[in-house]
Amino acid sequence: MEETNLNQTIRCIVKLGGAAITCKNELEKINEENLETVSSQLRQAMNLGSCSNKVIGMDWSKRDGVSDISSSLADSDDQCQFTVDFSRFVVVHGAGSFGHFQASKSGVHKGGLNQPLVKAGFVATRISVTTLNLEIVRALAREGIPSIGMSPYSCGWTTSERNVASADLSGVAKAIHSGFIPVLHGDAVLDDRLGCTILSGDVIIRHLAEHLRPEYVVFLTDVSGVYDRPPTDPNAVLLREIAVDEDGKWSVVKPTPQSLNKQVEITVAAHDTTGGMVTKISEAALIAKLGIDVYIVKAATSHSLKALKGELRHNIPDDWLGTVIRFSR
Amino acid sequence: MEETNLNQTIRCIVKLGGAAITCKNELEKINEENLETVSSQLRQAMNLGSCSNKVIGMDWSKRDGVSDISSSLADSDDQCQFTVDFSRFVVVHGAGSFGHFQASKSGVHKGGLNQPLVKAGFVATRISVTTLNLEIVRALAREGIPSIGMSPYSCGWTTSERNVASADLSGVAKAIHSGFIPVLHGDAVLDDRLGCTILSGDVIIRHLAEHLRPEYVVFLTDVSGVYDRPPTDPNAVLLREIAVDEDGKWSVVKPTPQSLNKQVEITVAAHDTTGGMVTKISEAALIAKLGIDVYIVKAATSHSLKALKGELRHNIPDDWLGTVIRFSR
Numbered sequence: 001m002e003e004t005n006l007n008q009t010i011r012c013i014v015k016l017g018g019a020a021i022t023c024k025n026e027l028e029k030i031n032e033e034n035l036e037t038v039s040s041q042l043r044q045a046m047n048l049g050s051c052s053n054k055v056i057g058m059d060w061s062k063r064d065g066v067s068d069i070s071s072s073l074a075d076s077d078d079q080c081q082f083t084v085d086f087s088r089f090v091v092v093h094g095a096g097s098f099g100h101f102q103a104s105k106s107g108v109h110k111g112g113l114n115q116p117l118v119k120a121g122f123v124a125t126r127i128s129v130t131t132l133n134l135e136i137v138r139a140l141a142r143e144g145i146p147s148i149g150m151s152p153y154s155c156g157w158t159t160s161e162r163n164v165a166s167a168d169l170s171g172v173a174k175a176i177h178s179g180f181i182p183v184l185h186g187d188a189v190l191d192d193r194l195g196c197t198i199l200s201g202d203v204i205i206r207h208l209a210e211h212l213r214p215e216y217v218v219f220l221t222d223v224s225g226v227y228d229r230p231p232t233d234p235n236a237v238l239l240r241e242i243a244v245d246e247d248g249k250w251s252v253v254k255p256t257p258q259s260l261n262k263q264v265e266i267t268v269a270a271h272d273t274t275g276g277m278v279t280k281i282s283e284a285a286l287i288a289k290l291g292i293d294v295y296i297v298k299a300a301t302s303h304s305l306k307a308l309k310g311e312l313r314h315n316i317p318d319d320w321l322g323t324v325i326r327f328s329r
Numbered sequence: 330m331e332e333t334n335l336n337q338t339i340r341c342i343v344k345l346g347g348a349a350i351t352c353k354n355e356l357e358k359i360n361e362e363n364l365e366t367v368s369s370q371l372r373q374a375m376n377l378g379s380c381s382n383k384v385i386g387m388d389w390s391k392r393d394g395v396s397d398i399s400s401s402l403a404d405s406d407d408q409c410q411f412t413v414d415f416s417r418f419v420v421v422h423g424a425g426s427f428g429h430f431q432a433s434k435s436g437v438h439k440g441g442l443n444q445p446l447v448k449a450g451f452v453a454t455r456i457s458v459t460t461l462n463l464e465i466v467r468a469l470a471r472e473g474i475p476s477i478g479m480s481p482y483s484c485g486w487t488t489s490e491r492n493v494a495s496a497d498l499s500g501v502a503k504a505i506h507s508g509f510i511p512v513l514h515g516d517a518v519l520d521d522r523l524g525c526t527i528l529s530g531d532v533i534i535r536h537l538a539e540h541l542r543p544e545y546v547v548f549l550t551d552v553s554g555v556y557d558r559p560p561t562d563p564n565a566v567l568l569r570e571i572a573v574d575e576d577g578k579w580s581v582v583k584p585t586p587q588s589l590n591k592q593v594e595i596t597v598a599a600h601d602t603t604g605g606m607v608t609k610i611s612e613a614a615l616i617a618k619l620g621i622d623v624y625i626v627k628a629a630t631s632h633s634l635k636a637l638k639g640e641l642r643h644n645i646p647d648d649w650l651g652t653v654i655r656f657s658r
Contacts, residue, residue: 028391060431060453062357102389123475124389146452154483156500171485
């Protein structure tokens with residue numbers, strides 16, 4: 001890894017949660033409306049201060065239902081007024097309803113590449129997640145974001161018992177340096193112990209955050225943030241601020257502990273065993289421990305736009321809905 | 330690059346010519362029939378000696394017009410009878426009617442990433458060629474070939490004034506070692522002098538051949554091989570065998586030089602200046618000079634199947650249609 005290349009300021013790493021950009025309950029279906037809004041918000045956030053400039057569409061490929069691919073090029077002769085310089089972001093997305101069926105049907109995450117079904121599932125999973133990656137790259141490109149799909153498998157990410165064993169970040173750094181926005185994703189990868197496994201978008205985010213040291217990290221999800229119990233529970237309380245100490249321990253700062261009764265805390269623990277809430281906070285806490293603010297917020301809302309723009313760094317408005325996880329000495 | 334990983338016998342590197350697998354005159358249109366036949370022939374060639382075994386389909390994603398994605402999994406419970414072990418091939422494909430419009434409209438091959446149109450064209454070109462790559466990976470996977478798309482850009486290929494400057498082949502070697510068939514393609518890449526350029530599939534093939542030393546190389550095209558003048562000319566003669574000497578000079582062995590009159594030789598030269606024939610032979614000659622037989626043959630024919638299977642290595646039947654380029658001391 002060329003460490004020197006990593007010495008450039010990355011403004012933000014964004015996770016597009018699978019549940020936020022795909023339709024959870026429908027196989028391989030993109031939530032087009034959300035994806036379009038998320039892409040537009042990303043462009044606004046990356047392009048601060050020059051929002052009056054026109055953008056040049058960068059997806060010139062055929063689309064279902066769109067007959068003329070050159071329409072996005074209509075005014076491209078007058079290049080000077082176009083903005084193609086964006087602040088440095090890295091996008092990582094989850095799989096949502098892509099890849100999940102293929103991975104769970106074959107057990108790719110458990111390894112065993114010598115089994116025909118696992119090997120087939122590995123190939124099938126990669127086809128599904130790279131299909132989603134291509135669609136997200138295209139959606140961003142249509143907004144004029146110079147996005148470049150970078151599959152972790154192809155970029156040399158491997159694991160050892162599911163922990164990142166190698167990840168050549170020089171390619172990501174080079175893309176950023178050239179003015180592109182790398183778009184990575186949860187992927188099926190080779191594991192030197194298990195043969196293969198699934199590398200999740202969240203683990204990728206943490207690894208990137210550790211090495212690229214962005215100013216802040218945003219998780220776009222399908223709910224307003226982290227709750228004290230499943231958000232479908234009518235009594236669920238949104239945890240607005242979580243503090244992480246030097247040992248990586250986290251505690252709820254807002255709402256105040258007094259307002260969260262003991263029964264609630266038990267519910268948190270119970271929820272954890274089903275794998276979810278606390279696992280997510282733990283990953284975010286590891287990033288926050290580096291001194292990097294983490295915002296978990298509902299995608300395609302006014303709240304997510306504020307988070308993406310970095311407006312929350314110094315002051316969090318009372319009416320902002322979401323969870324902030326930050327380091328406190 | 331871990332050179333040790335490259336010490337494995339690669340049987341064949343195949344180039345799927347853009348003209349053979351796409352419809353040349355229709356933007357971003359795949360020649361489905363040819364691609365299906367090519368994929369089937371590749372499976373037969375990779376799977377010598379166990380052709381009676383069933384294959385397991387590896388594309389489990391949704392397809393237009395196919396409602397049930399799990400149909401390819403119908404019998405997958407009985408895994409033992411499935412063949413997923415293939416001899417070592419690497420597939421490289423051209424762009425054909427994908428990428429060409431985007432690249433030529435923006436001049437990506439000439440570089441200049443700081444120009445908005447070039448930057449947009451770089452993104453648009455990559456979207457188009459990776460769309461084709463995904464479709465080819467899917468077609469191969471449907472035939473049960475454990476194919477893995479590996480974009481040269483993502484894999485760290487860069488150029489210096491259009492010559493390969495860096496190409497980390499350890500990822501390709503690792504994929505092969507794990508029993509996968511890497512599928513690379515002509516791509517837009519970063520160039521350390523020009524900013525960016527187009528890296529052609531033919532240059533990728535030559536670089537791979539030099540480092541992976543396959544037993545033979547097959548170019549699948551839309552004509553029967555190399556002719557002495559444009560194959561659309563009714564007097565065009567198929568050059569059946571070309572010998573390459575130690576200096577890289579090539580000469581036609583079959584048909585015998587006597588049967589090719591002087592006027593024909595002039596036509597070859599004239600054709601060259603328009604960029605095509607001799608350039609193609611030159612690339613192939615550089616591979617042949619390594620002692621690796623090169624077969625240029627029409628895709629999806631009985632002749633291409635023979636070439637892919639390696640049947641021509643010791644004896645070329647008189648009725649075989651195609652061009653052999655080989656080293657002669």
